Amino acid sequence: MKSSNSEEIxxxxxxxxxxxxxxxxxxxxSFAYL
Incomplete structure (x- = not known):
């Protein structure tokens, strides 16, 4: 459970x-063009 949870994070x-x-x-x- 912990391993899968950490992977999700x-x-x-x-x-x-x-x-x-x-x-x-x-x-x-966009800023460079300005």
């Missing part, structure tokens, strides 16, 4: 980190 963290990376990249590119 890791997957969620990875997903959130990927989303934040994409957002920062898009924001940085």
């Amino acid at each position: 890791v997957v969620r963290m990875r997903r959130s980190s990927q989303q934040s990376l994409q957002f920062s990249l898009s924001f940085g590119s």
Whole structure:
């Protein structure tokens, strides 16, 4: 149970980190154009 729970947390963290990376990249590119 604990191992599976920790794996879920890791997957969620990875997903959130990927989303934040994409957002920062898009924001940085749009800001650079400005």
